[in-house]
Amino acid sequence: xxxxxxxxxxxxxxxxxxxxxxAGAVVTFIGTTRDNNEGRRVYSLEYEAYPGMAEQEMxxxxxxxxxxxxxxxxxxxxxxxxxxxxEASVMIAVASPHRDEGFKAxxxxxxxxxxxxxxxxxEIYEGGEVxxxxxxxxxxxxxxWVSGS
Amino acid sequence: xxxxxxxxxxxxERAGQSELLQEIGNDSTIGELWQTLRKEHSGxxxxxxxxxxxxxxxxxxxxxxxxxxxxxxxxxxxxGGC
Numbered sequence: 001x002x003x004x005x006x007x008x009x010x011x012x013x014x015x016x017x018x019x020x021x022x023a024g025a026v027v028t029f030i031g032t033t034r035d036n037n038e039g040r041r042v043y044s045l046e047y048e049a050y051p052g053m054a055e056q057e058m059x060x061x062x063x064x065x066x067x068x069x070x071x072x073x074x075x076x077x078x079x080x081x082x083x084x085x086x087e088a089s090v091m092i093a094v095a096s097p098h099r100d101e102g103f104k105a106x107x108x109x110x111x112x113x114x115x116x117x118x119x120x121x122x123e124i125y126e127g128g129e130v131x132x133x134x135x136x137x138x139x140x141x142x143x144x145w146v147s148g149s
Numbered sequence: 150x151x152x153x154x155x156x157x158x159x160x161x162e163r164a165g166q167s168e169l170l171q172e173i174g175n176d177s178t179i180g181e182l183w184q185t186l187r188k189e190h191s192g193x194x195x196x197x198x199x200x201x202x203x204x205x206x207x208x209x210x211x212x213x214x215x216x217x218x219x220x221x222x223x224x225x226x227x228x229g230g231c
Contacts, residue, residue, distance in 0.1 A: 031231025047229065048158050050222055053206035054229075078229060089231050110230055118203070118222070119229025120158035131159040133226030134198050 014093035018073040023095035027102035050118040069101035150217035163192040180211035
């Protein structure tokens with residue numbers, strides 16, 4: 001239910017995976033690749049992941065969400081490799097007894113995924129390429145999930 | 150003792166390799182390992198970004214003490230999602 005894929009993602013597959021007759025809602029999120037960033041025209045995007053740890057960290061996010069809200073089932077698929085503009089790079093599906101929990105959990109999972117799941121995005125744009133997050137020396141997020149940090 | 154270092158994204162490109170084996174002294178910390186790698190690999194010496202650390206697929210702090218055979222990953226700023 002927490003997977004890396006090297007080809008196009010399929011929302012129907014996630015919705016089927018989380019299917020639960022006891023759930024009154026399935027909330028889904030699709031993140032797609034944009035053709036522009038900070039005024040630059042982006043031609044293509046490449047995603048790279050640390051296999052094993054990436055799925056494990058996605059699973060932890062699901063478990064954290066399930067501890068915060070009443071949820072039935074969760075699925076997260078992240079695409080790796082080259083992703084054409086306009087296609088999905090990530091899909092999340094959350095089934096829950098009531099819709100409010102599902103919306104909150106979906107939001108939590110995508111927000112936290114962007115902070116700590118070991119996946120990296122490279123933008124190839126007119127005149128160059130850049131690994132996002134490395135260009136400005138942005139401070140790293142605090143790591144409350146690491147003991148002793 | 151020896152650890153396996155896996156390199157991803159900008160670190161992989163700068164080092165020109167995705168994996169290397171590194172000899173380190175007993176009780177070395179992961180922070181010390183990074184300083185050693187920067188001295189021995191010119192491509193990594195120029196890297197001036199903050200890194201997170203992971204050992205055997207779990208995030209750890211910079212003072213984490215390494216063991217023989219550990220799999221170490223230096224995690225540049227992550228940018229998954231969309």
